[in-house]
Amino acid sequence: MVTTIKSKSRVETAFESPAPRPNGMTGSPDGLWLIDQHLDDAYLVDETGKVIRRIMTDSGNSSGLGYGGGWLWVALNGGLRGRAPRPNDREGFWILRVSPKTGKTLEAFQLPMEGRLHGLEWVAGGKIWAARHEAKLMDLLDTRDWSVAKRFEMQLPRAHGVAWDGEGLWVSHPSDAVIVKYDVDTGDRMDAHELPEGSPEPHGLTIWRGGMWYCDAKSDAVCRVYRN
Numbered sequence: 001m002v003t004t005i006k007s008k009s010r011v012e013t014a015f016e017s018p019a020p021r022p023n024g025m026t027g028s029p030d031g032l033w034l035i036d037q038h039l040d041d042a043y044l045v046d047e048t049g050k051v052i053r054r055i056m057t058d059s060g061n062s063s064g065l066g067y068g069g070g071w072l073w074v075a076l077n078g079g080l081r082g083r084a085p086r087p088n089d090r091e092g093f094w095i096l097r098v099s100p101k102t103g104k105t106l107e108a109f110q111l112p113m114e115g116r117l118h119g120l121e122w123v124a125g126g127k128i129w130a131a132r133h134e135a136k137l138m139d140l141l142d143t144r145d146w147s148v149a150k151r152f153e154m155q156l157p158r159a160h161g162v163a164w165d166g167e168g169l170w171v172s173h174p175s176d177a178v179i180v181k182y183d184v185d186t187g188d189r190m191d192a193h194e195l196p197e198g199s200p201e202p203h204g205l206t207i208w209r210g211g212m213w214y215c216d217a218k219s220d221a222v223c224r225v226y227r228n
Helices: none
Strands: 004-018 022-028 031-036 039-043 051-056 062-068 069-079 095-096 103-110 117-122 127-134 137-142 147-153 160-166 169-173 178-182 189-194 206-210 209-217 219-228
Touching: 004 103, 022 069, 022 209, 031 206, 051 147, 062 127, 069 117, 095 147, 117 160, 117 169, 127 160, 169 206
Parallel strands: 004 189, 022 062, 022 206, 062 117, 160 206
Antiparallel strands: 004 219, 022 031, 031 039, 039 051, 062 069, 069 095, 095 103, 117 127, 127 137, 137 147, 160 169, 169 178, 178 189, 206 209, 209 219
């Protein structure tokens, strides 16, 4: 029998995102990265929200962001949202390997599977967790050949942000106002943050400098989560 620890947690808004409609986020040695779902620009900021760098990407309807191997990894979630077309626009669901200095796309992988693409999380061994929220699947992709190294099914809908804490995979589910920690071998729920009523929605998610952070593409809030 699996016991899920689920309790009301405390949410504090740290700052308003300089990236309009921040739908993905990830931590890096240089700061927090946020990506704008509409214009598809990525912003590197410090813990106060001060912009360190802004880059234009070739993504579209950006819905997930990871950092690993010295690169940004961007989830392109099928089409555009609120900007004019560009020559390098793509249809479908893609993961882009992007230079964090210039925004240039260095590699592009189109996912052959059905189901929209949301959060990304880089882990050891050159692998990326990718949330396929319509299919309720979490795929671990090997970036050497883009094969599926592991997969588990989630019970809750609309999986969005993804963050690895060394023991399990935290996944935000905005429709349920909860951030769940999953056992990646079984898909069982190990823990959960139940967000207080009225909290900003958890879209992008990361664990950075020992704390849990999330961003909300609706309110532009960047928040920290604490256990009561």
